[in-house]
């Protein structure tokens with residue numbers, strides 16, 4: 001890791017970021033999840049979703065925005081970081097996907113930086129055109145506000161929640177000496193994209209390729225397709241990034257990269273076997289959900305995700321696994337894992 005004590009001290013004096021919680025204590029204490037190589041900084045304003053700032057030699061970009069309830073704090077963090085760098089402009093925002101915990105703060109960011117241009121996948125653009133998506137986003141944003149900051153009188157809005165420029169697989173956006181390349185990585189949603197920052201070689205992955213929760217467990221939030229999630233993982237792996245930044249987590253140690261991909265694949269197949277076993281025992285979906293929740297829900301998770309959201313996601317995951325059991329099983333046999 002490129003951890004540099006002095007540098008970290010400077011980072012934390014400029015920006016206020018949420019305290020660490022036990023869910024994220026996966027690696028040794030000397031591993032700093034947000035000690036990015038290059039001009040890359042965490043500007044997250046609160047629990048629930050990350051916002052990462054990239055100060056390219058000519059243009060400044062944001063990867064995801066975080067949740068709406070803490071949008072103003074995130075904006076404050078961006079402004080302080082920019083001014084420490086002698087800048088005042090945010091030029092572009094890259095969206096990993098259309099979920100409220102990743103893009104809820106976009107309206108606040110647009111208000112503070114009206115010239116910022118927003119990039120995302122074609123599917124993400126389409127989803128954000130739907131009024132239903134906006135009302136869901138508003139409702140979930142409101143729930144998160146009540147959970148994480150109940151004293152706040154902030155009004156959750158979805159104004160400006162849209163994509164200005166559609167990115168296709170492999171497209172790149174220059175930031176000066178640096179480039180952000182977009183890669184479609186479906187599985188968590190159909191609108192998911194991962195972004196590779198070059199030349200730093202940092203891959204900001206989407207949730208389609210998992211989130212680390214312990215040295216032994218990678219969460220596999222493939223709400224749409226495990227088969228696609230696994231294909232997305234192979235695509236990310238083939239890019240051979242030097243650094244992997246996971247959503248909701250940050251950087252994993254470089255020497256853990258290959259093990260991470262292996263763990264994700266193994267966990268996808270382990271979940272499929274677990275569901276196959278429950279199915280073989282004749283369990284219905286409700287009983288499966290209760291079992292799944294007993295196995296995977298932890299109190300530490302409550303800090304990052306409301307239990308209702310966990311249950312909704314788990315229901316999707318079980319449904320997808322039941323649908324894809326045969327395909328996953330034959331893939332596993334074919335590849336000999």
Ligand SMILES: [Zn+2]
Pocket residue numbers: 097099188207
């Ligand atoms: Zn999501």
